[in-house]
Amino acid sequence: MYRKTALLRGIAIVAVITAHSFSRAYIYHAPQTNVQGFADLWLLFQPRLLLIVRQLCYFAVPAFLLITGMFMTYAVRGQSMASDWKVVRGRIKILLPAFLFWSLVGVIKQMLIEGGLPSGSYWRNLLLSGEVTSGYYFILLLFQFYAFSIFLVPLAARRPKLILSIAITLQIISTLIHEVGGLWLNVWTNIPGLGSYHGLYLFTRWSLYFVIGVVVGTRTTQVEKWLKMRHGMFALATVLFGFLCVAQYILLKKPIWAIDQHLIFVTLYAISAIGFFFSLNVKTSRMKRTFEKLGVVSLPIYLIHPLIVEGVSKWVFKYTEILHNLQLIFAAIILFFLGLFIPWGIISMVKSRWFPFKTLGRKILGL
Structure with a gap:
């Protein structure tokens, strides 16, 4: 079971970022009260879709705590x-x-x-x-x-x-x-x-x-x-x-x-x-190795991503207005990618050979 924990942590940190990104997008949506036609029905469904995805991500923190206990x-x-x-x-x-x-x-x-x-x-x-x-x-x-x-x-x-x-x-x-x-x-x-x-x-x-x-x-x-x-x-x-x-x-x-x-x-x-x-038998694959890499650095990603998601959400929502009926979904997806890849970029920079303050960098990342 210990061999699977890095993979589970990687999946869990992706789920955490998804939950936070979709929650943040939901906060900014304008509730639909007058539904007329398919377009309005889609606008009414989008917030519910965000909530559904977010609810299904709520295994993540329990997974982290269970792994910590192990x-x-x-x-x-x-x-x-x-x-x-x-x-x-x-x-x-x-x-x-x-x-x-x-x-x-x-x-x-x-x-x-x-x-x-x-x-x-x-x-x-x-x-x-x-x-x-x-x-x-x-x-x-x-x-x-x-x-x-x-x-x-x-x-x-x-x-x-x-x-x-x-x-x-x-x-x-x-x-x-x-x-x-x-x-x-x-x-x-x-x-x-x-x-x-x-x-x-x-x-x-x-x-x-x-x-x-x-x-x-x-x-x-x-x-x-x-x-x-x-x-x-x-x-x-x-x-x-x-x-x-x-x-x-x-x-x-x-x-x-x-x-x-x-x-x-x-x-x-x-x-x-x-x-x-x-209970699963997980075979080795490129995707598995990617999630395991995310799992190894899940702590610094967890620390950094909410600051990114909360800090840019207002601007993301403003500049996705041109997408009209797709605004809410795309805003959530953009927040997710920013919440994942900006922390990943910071971690990669600190771990690189040319970074001059490697010891300090690893300390502030919890590595």
Whole structure:
């Protein structure tokens, strides 16, 4: 299973960029209310198409967290607290400089867009959550899970059913709070440090996937055999829950952007899709090698791409007006390619032989 992780990370980072690009294009679209003829019907369908694609990309962050759990199991041996903390500290030392550098770039980007100091709400969110852009919640999750792995990995080796039961219970509770929470949801998400995008609650909303990764990491051979024996079942579950997660979101009268990744069918779809991937026998090909290369540098791509997508989306949407009925789709596609290839170009430049500040460059990319 470890041999497939680079490929899965490559697929996942492409899915993340797709979700962010299509979401950004959706924000700028003008809702159609008066439908007359095929052209207007197509304009009405385009935003729904963006949402459908975005929903089907929501296996990506769960995949990254599951892979992180697997690798932390491999790295943290549970032999002593001192040796395990040394491993965790090493991971944080790699991630922290890159996170701080691109966060600073994000603040500068926001100042350029707003033509001065960002609004008070921007600074308030930054102080409470540490996020200069919403996509950076994933980096904050990694810091939490790295530290948590010191205690989780030894426990997973001894009591896997116990920690899985706890993680599943937390996931069910957080999902129910969002789906039927009502007033309780509003109170809960407005408590500083416990809100929907940050703090301790963020940890509970995503911990299931990391815990699954840790448990799988302690017994990869057995799990891979078990998955291969149920290849067809996971394929069917992926299709079924993929359809249901799209239907559940579209049928909501008031879609809530902050919680759509934690609807029950999205969770089941993500687990099914990842299980289906690991049940596959993947043959070597040029496409596979390309995705594996993307997987190796998925962290710097993740750090850079939201700054690109958010920074240029307004101009992309403005200059695609000439495409008329195709504007929304083409704007989303252009944002995707910019979000993928600009970070890829930066990484290639830093890794090239002629780049003069190679050590510094690799540090700010988290390589």
